[in-house]
Amino acid sequence: MIVAERKNVPELIDIIKEHKNILVLGCGTCVTVCLAGGEREVSIISSALRIASKVRGLDLKVEELTIERQCDNIFIEQAADAINRNDAVLSLGCGAGVQAIAERYANKPVYAGLNTKFLGILEEHGIWTEKCAACGACVLHEYGGICPVTRCAKHLLNGPCGGSREDRCEVRPDRACAWQLIYQRLKNIGQLERLKKIELPKDWNASLSGGPRVIIREDHRI
Amino acid sequence: MNLKEFEPKIVAFCCHYCAYAAADLAGSMRLQYPANIRIIRTPCTGRLEIEYFLKALENGADGVIVAGCEEGSCHFKEGNLAARRRVNYTGELLAESGLEKERVRMVNVSAANARRLVDAINEMVENVRRLGPNPLKEKTPMKQEICP
Known part of the structure; x- marks a missing residue:
């Protein structure tokens, strides 16, 4: 929401x-x-x-x-x-x-x-966290359902950055390192192999950087 | 308004399980508390919303006191803790709006501790007397049903 x-x-x-x-x-x-x-x-x-x-x-x-x-x-x-x-x-x-x-x-x-x-969710009573940056080209399937674009402070698609302490982000120590979460999650679902793949630079045209976005569904137009 | 003549009108939201009973006990014990207080009984202070405190002040009350059970003794477990958080938030909102945050206050009183309730009421009346009349009252007539 x-x-x-x-x-x-x-x-x-x-x-x-x-x-x-x-x-x-x-x-x-x-x-x-x-x-x-x-x-x-x-x-x-x-x-x-x-x-x-x-x-x-x-x-x-x-x-x-x-x-x-x-x-x-x-x-x-x-x-x-x-x-x-x-x-x-x-x-x-x-x-x-x-x-x-x-x-x-x-x-x-x-x-x-x-x-x-x-765009986020209610984490617990009175706490909301950001989960999606609406980048327009979802990559969640590559990262075990944890979004590096949103949840890594450096938006790294080929992480981790190496700066995290334990499982904390070096930019904001009160936040979890997204790449630690991604690693743990991929390990749990048996997909660690995915991390061997080098992700190419993201096409940010699909994001707000490409200007305001419009979706047209011809099948629904009247 | 002459401050010496100023008698604050304070709305007291009292929990049925503690402060309301304590007020009753105060009567039985012949402990006097000032007539500035208008008691409203609530099933639990956790039932109270921020809107209630704001509406009371908006409609001319000089202060609002919320009296709930002692921490750890709420009949509904955590209603008094929720009330304290709401009272604190209301205070911040009042400060942002230009009213003193001391006009709303939370106290914890057990049903057996009439003295503590009376002391808290006396203290609140004196604090609000020091703050002076609610500035909104001079500009808007008080609603009779809230502060007769």
Whole structure:
């Protein structure tokens, strides 16, 4: 899922201070699961904004709404009335959600209330970790299901770098060395042979480096 | 507002299994605690959400005290530990928003320790009196159902 984190209150106030009526719009999908932009976070951030605006003497009115998905027309339509009656939207969706709303409301300022961080999973209560860099050309099959592009700090496809201490990364000692994990995993599944292969340089055109990506499925187009 | 006249209104979320019983015991023991406190009984402090503390302050309470079981003694095992984390987070959020984080506080009290609850309440009332009235109150009339 997409993992995001809220911006701090002073930054949010700075973003929205010129408006009087703000819609804080949550998203019921990824950012709900990562506790950043769901119904509950909308309520908490709205309360904080009301408190902060009163303390600063701003006359801010905050409306709250959460829709199922901000990146989907069907659900965006459900927010139409609320978006229209407010001066601006503070979206607690991911970057895709913010842009989806902004593209559909040409004359309405739409701001991001979250910092979208990464594609990851819930590791344990309150801890999310990055697992995928969306590089566009998956190599997980070569590495026992552990992604060196994302989880090795040096993105080495032919690792390890030799700098790890025990099983810790030398760049971030609080993180596991991805190559230690890859070795262990390939050993466990009897595929250590894979490490003998020299991986050629990756074609980064499939990643964001090749520009914004588009997928077209002709079989699904109408 | 003259600070001498300022009587803070404090919402106290009290766990049914400890602090609420301690408040009851305080009555039986004739231990006095200030009338600034408005007690709300909760099944466990772990049931309390950050929104509740924020809403209380947003609607004009001068402070919020959360009284749960002593650590290790929660009736639901870890509800009081969850409550403490939420109270801490609320404090950080208040500080970001421009309110003093001391306006929300967590205490741990056993059902048998009425004295400790009374002391915690007295301390909270004095702390909030020092902080002064909730600045939001002057700009928004208090909601009657929360702080009559």
